[in-house]
Amino acid sequence: MGVIERIDRRAVDRTTVHRIWRAILIVVALCVAVACFFAPVLLAVIGILLVLLICARVLYRGRGRYIPHLYARDISIYDQDYQAFIENSLSDLRSCKISGHTLLREAARLPDPSPENSDELLLDLGVWLGWSTRLVSDASNRTVYGFDTFEGLVEDWQIDDQMLLKKGTFSLSDPVAQRFIRDTGVTLHDGVPDVLGRKVQYVKGSTYDTLAPFLAARPGAAIKLFHMDLDTYESCLHGLETCKDRFVVGSILVFDEYLVTNGEMLAFFEFQKRYGLDWRYRAWGLEVGEMNVEMVTSRWKRMLYYLASIVVYCGGTTGLYTWAFFERRFWRFWLGAPVGDIAFMLGAAGERKSVSLEITGLGKLGSRPA
């Protein structure tokens, strides 16, 4: 029996860090409850703060202008068409919230390998250490093709109005990558991660150079799973355009950073509009990148990574919007986000920017059977 057969598909999607986070939230709530019991004045203070919050939410004018996960860019800077797309997307996505990782859920739901689907392509665009690719193979028990330069982003990535990641970020020579390579038991050959027993093939190089020849070598093969984690608007749009003739009714597209309004979402908006596609959203959940922490081999080190990632998320990066009252994002979140979004966003100490959708009509791309 090979490695793939022994892997329990249900166990692939791990969310331990979020369970730890929810336990921390429960402990904090219990501490506050005990404090209120011994000092009832606290209850009055909390009550007043809640009433003030409710009043401020009624008066707040920014509702809908700042969207999860970043609460960064004011979407009213975009044209009416794109604004309407964002608003409709959010309203649809709110009924598709999931607690786990969007990509792994979709991979686990793919049909098992069979002679009928042996030509179908599962693509992982942007693999870093290769865990997203290997885990999709584990979850689907199918061959997955992973594309990466392994030398980092090929262009700068401006993430809404929040931060800029420079070209070259995510190179495997970065100290953070080197540490994860060691701690997750990855080996490299010629600068490419090993497949570690999975049904995976890596394609090294910029997708601007590799994607079209890869598809040309597999004429007519349909794309069943398209995972976009190249991060930038330009690489995402190029990936969609290059793959467009291989999408079929039933193709599943997963975008790791969909809720960045000047990135993947904008690229998909333009793409679907250009070709008059029909699609439906399927899931809104966690990004797959954090599974790198779950793959740390030593249990105690993994625990340290969990705690470190909670501290980094809440204390230094995206999660600041939940408590950093000196930041605008804090007010946008607490005053403008729907109550359901507040609970959803607070429930995870990690990024919930990942979205999946299914193509239901090919529009101008012409009809191809599912």
Ligand SMILES: C[S@@+](CC[C@H](N)C(=O)[O-])C[C@H]1O[C@@H](n2cnc3c(N)ncnc32)[C@H](O)[C@@H]1O
């Ligand atoms: C966020 S990382 C991918 C993370 C990975 N999916 C995971 O779960 O760990 C983005 C990756 O995309 C790669 N990348 C970005 N643009 C690219 C392009 N146009 N061609 C090839 N690789 C690219 C970078 O080298 C980087 O490794």
